[in-house]
Amino acid sequence: MLAVQQLEAGYGESVILREVTLKVKPGQVVCLLGRNGVGKTTLMKSIMGVLKARRGAVSYKGTDLTKQAPGRRAKSGIGYVPQGREIFGQLTVYENLLLGLEASREKERTVPEEAIAKFPVLKTMYGRRGGDLSGGQQQQLAFARALASRPEVLLLDEPCEGIQPSIVDDIRDVIRSIKVDGQTAILLVEQSLEFVKSVGDYFYVLDKGAVVWEGGLESLSDDVIKKYLTV
Known part of the structure; x- marks a missing residue:
């Protein structure tokens, strides 16, 4: 994929x-791990x-x-939720979601129901400005905006960073539901080892800008964690 x-x-x-x-691979949740500053976000941007x-x-x-160009990559079927969310603060929630349709391959004009169904609270906020939302709500908006184009691969760069535990749980549930649907593969960057273990199928570890380990959950041993992930 x-x-x-x-x-x-x-x-x-x-x-x-x-x-x-x-x-x-199709339908996989692949997790990219590593300490701060090893190149994870740089890889997602690349x-x-x-x-x-x-x-x-x-x-x-x-x-x-x-x-x-990035726009061509998006239109080919790759969705992206960047670190820091990067929603448009002066636009409404609904306008932010409509911008997600720019990457749609089907020239849709309305936000697909399945994108909003995963974050139903957004429907109650359509008229609010994106900048007036909490950090967790903005993360949900950024996620839903990426899903609006029905991507076949979704890049998630630290979607749980700095948000409240209840929304972290919501995001975990959404990733699991996408995984069950089997229509969208995910490449996930996330610092929480507990979180990635709960959703991931395959793991890569970066150190000093290079892949130093890869494997399935059963191979992600304490030795690997201690050597490459423990601060």
């Missing part, structure tokens, strides 16, 4: 990612095309996306 091969990327003269290779790759390749369903 999604494949990253020998990817190298960075900022200015700094190289952040070093020959990163990973793949996401996959989405927000940051240009210096070397290597990003492909989706067998098509090379490496030189394509």
Whole structure:
């Protein structure tokens, strides 16, 4: 579904990612782990095309996306919920959701019911400005906005960062429901080991910009956690 091969990327003269290779299979929840500053968000930006790759390749369903703009990648079927949410504070909740349709391959003009059904509280807030929502509500909005285009791969960059436990539980439930539906694969960056263990199928660990470990949940041992994830 999604494949990253020998990817190298960075900022200015700094190289952040070093020959990163990973793949996401249809219907999988793949979790990207690592301490702060190892390149997880840089990788997500590189996959989405927000940051240009210096070397290597990003492909989706067998098509090379490496030189394509972010908008083209989105329209091909990749959804993105960035770290920090990046909703439009001056627009209403509904207007934010409509912007998610810009990436739709079917030229829809109304927000699909299934995108809102996963976060029903948003329906009661359609007229409110995005900037007036709480952090957790903004995260729900960003998630629903990405789902509006019916993506086949969804990139989630720390969706539980800085939000209340009840909404963390809601997001866990939504990820599980997407997994059960089997229509959308997910690449998830998240710091909480407990959270990723509860939703993930396969795991990659980054350290100093490189993949240093990969495997299934049964292989994610205490030794791996202590070596690469414990602060």
